[in-house]
Amino acid sequence: MADMSVDLVAVERRLWSGRASFVSAQTTEGQIGIMPGHEPLLGQLVEGGIVTIVDTEGTRIVAAVHGGFFSVTADTVRVLAETAEFSSEVDVAAARQVLSDGSASAKAQLAAQGRVRAVDAAAS
Template sequence: MAALNVSVVSADREVWSGEAAMVVARTVEGEIGILPGHEPMLAILAGGEVRVTLPGGEKITASAEDGFLSVHADAVQVVASRAELA
């Protein structure tokens, strides 16, 4: 099964990175779900949660403010001025 390589970073550190089955984030245009094979994209984050579902079904939640989300070749990067695990 394909997986996403995800990293969530803030201005001063990496908050979390690893493989995921799905990522859900809130953008200024609404909530978006990202699965393996998603089209490349760049979106501005709206303040809120980034939910990461691991391949085994476990969920990780981080809060992220003032940043962007990038998807390219099954890699998802969340870059925020402030981010922390919930």
């Protein structure tokens, strides 16, 4: 089975590094899926987006990402986010509270939306 080297890195920490068969990310141009052998590209991640990685064992890793970019070559994907957290780390109640708080900033609202989407994506 073909695979590629994938790194998911935020400013404050490396979240995941390993071999994967598929990566999906939300970009400013839309949703993109990357498989081994993909054409090289550079993309900008959306604020409040999610990244999904399917490792070589078939395990889905889902993370909420907030800004940043990713680069793709034929055998590597590097996701460099401003901030990121695994769906399993998300405090869903706190994220939903931000979404219901009309006084929260637009950036906080987008980050909360991404967190909730990551949890939902991991559950499906």
